[in-house]
Amino acid sequence: MRHSFCVVMSLMAGLVSASSFAQTQYPLTIDNCGYKHTYLEAPKAVVSIGQDVTETLYQLGVWDKMVGTGVWLNDVAPQFAQLDKIVPRLSDNTPTLESVLQQKPDFIGSQFEWYVGKEGVIGTRELFASHGIAAYVLPTDCINKDNAVGNDGTRANIFNTDSLYQGIKELSKIFDKQERGAMFIASLKEREANAIARAKKDELNNVSAVFWYSSPKLDGPAYVAGRNSPAGYILNALGIENIAHSDEEWPLMDWIAISRANPSVIVLAKMNRRRWAADDYKTKIAFLKSNPYTRNMAAVKENRFVIMDALAMRASTRLFDGLEQMAIALDAVQGRLKGAEK
Numbered sequence: 001m002r003h004s005f006c007v008v009m010s011l012m013a014g015l016v017s018a019s020s021f022a023q024t025q026y027p028l029t030i031d032n033c034g035y036k037h038t039y040l041e042a043p044k045a046v047v048s049i050g051q052d053v054t055e056t057l058y059q060l061g062v063w064d065k066m067v068g069t070g071v072w073l074n075d076v077a078p079q080f081a082q083l084d085k086i087v088p089r090l091s092d093n094t095p096t097l098e099s100v101l102q103q104k105p106d107f108i109g110s111q112f113e114w115y116v117g118k119e120g121v122i123g124t125r126e127l128f129a130s131h132g133i134a135a136y137v138l139p140t141d142c143i144n145k146d147n148a149v150g151n152d153g154t155r156a157n158i159f160n161t162d163s164l165y166q167g168i169k170e171l172s173k174i175f176d177k178q179e180r181g182a183m184f185i186a187s188l189k190e191r192e193a194n195a196i197a198r199a200k201k202d203e204l205n206n207v208s209a210v211f212w213y214s215s216p217k218l219d220g221p222a223y224v225a226g227r228n229s230p231a232g233y234i235l236n237a238l239g240i241e242n243i244a245h246s247d248e249e250w251p252l253m254d255w256i257a258i259s260r261a262n263p264s265v266i267v268l269a270k271m272n273r274r275r276w277a278a279d280d281y282k283t284k285i286a287f288l289k290s291n292p293y294t295r296n297m298a299a300v301k302e303n304r305f306v307i308m309d310a311l312a313m314r315a316s317t318r319l320f321d322g323l324e325q326m327a328i329a330l331d332a333v334q335g336r337l338k339g340a341e342k
Contacts, residue, residue: 024176032170033113033142035125037134042176043107047090047100049122050111051076052316053138056168057109058083059184059317060177067103070095071111073271074309077318092272097123101131108135109171111316113147136174139163140230140315150248155228158236161192164315184317191320192237195327199238207333208241209265209326210258211313213250215278218287221252222278231267231313234323238330240265259293265333266299267326271310281307304333 029038047068048054054069058080068090076084090099094115100108100122108128110116116123116135128135143163147153165185172181211225225231226246235242243261244253266288268281277283285305288294298304306329312322 021179021182024173024178028173030136030170030174033117033137033139035135037136039134039174042174043105043134045103045105046107046109047095047103047105048109049095049100049115050109050138051311052314052318053109053111053171054087055080056171056184056317057175060168060172060175060180062175062177063087065175067105068095068100070100071115073273073311073314074318075272094121097127105133107174108133110135110137112141113137117147136171138167138315139170140167145249150226150246151223151251152249154247154249155226156247158228159230159233159315161188161233161319164317164319165189168317188317188320191324195320195323196237198327199330206241207239207265207330208243208261208263209235209267210243210253210261210263211235211267211269211308212278212284213269213310213313214271214276216276218277218283219255219291221254222258223250224253224258225249225313226251230315230319231322234313234319234326237323238326240326240330255291255293259297262297263299265304265306265329267306267308267313269310269313270307273310 024042027038027040029036044065046057046062046066048057048066050071051073055077057063057066063083063086066087068088070089070091071094072092090103108116113120115121116125116128116137118124125135140163141147144157144159145153145155165188168181168185172178211231213223213225215222224244225242226244226248227242228247229249232242243258243263244251268284270281271279273279278287288300294300306326308322308325309318311318312325
């Protein structure tokens, strides 16, 4: 997968270099999640909060301007491992306001409004503006999403990747990296199309799934991917039914309801975080095999599990890893289901 990604990037580099990209003309005004900010020049000292915004900035080649990162769900993508050793990590979880301000940034990029927004746990945009700091939130967390309703917000319609591409394009403009941004978007669109085409060849029929992110209590209700969430997009794009019908991003669903829905596949989040016991995917599997409501589910008996990085279930550029992973997993799952029908 990584090899093919590099090949696509090389091909796209040839296509992009054949066309000209104008440099960003400053001052540049960006309307971002209801806030307008004018950039007089490319930011010079950047703090990124959220793994996706961090890895996107790495991809755009502005790592040398980054003075701190925070909020890491998974290991850094392998292609950025060496870069990440150079950039200071303020916290694996949510950094404090003090630790952010100590870096004297002129730009903060946040993956979620929950960190930087009207009621941001780190700070509001107005607070950062008073320190001369531009605060940018990825559009994936505000377009078609109400973060004041439900668990982790609620979407009016199913997530699509347009807002994800918009974020890459806007960041590439802010940092005057438009050529790299165009290459990145082109490679992701190619991967998206190929994964969807692969799933269509399988001619899926009555295949369903549930994404289990984590649970506050192991034997209590589980946080599962809602139908309009980014993980819901993966299922919808590949022609798989989502057994969770809530519009919330991560609604709680009890195991009696999940077992009755009897999903064909169970997707389990893998993460470095250990806030709850269910953050560990191995603990998830042990629970599923021992709980009276789940141990007799066909997906559990036949080990129809897909272990997926938590970041690949969320609105991030890793979403395409999840899309590809599910498309590949469906080949095996479809074969098992057809065998069971005989």
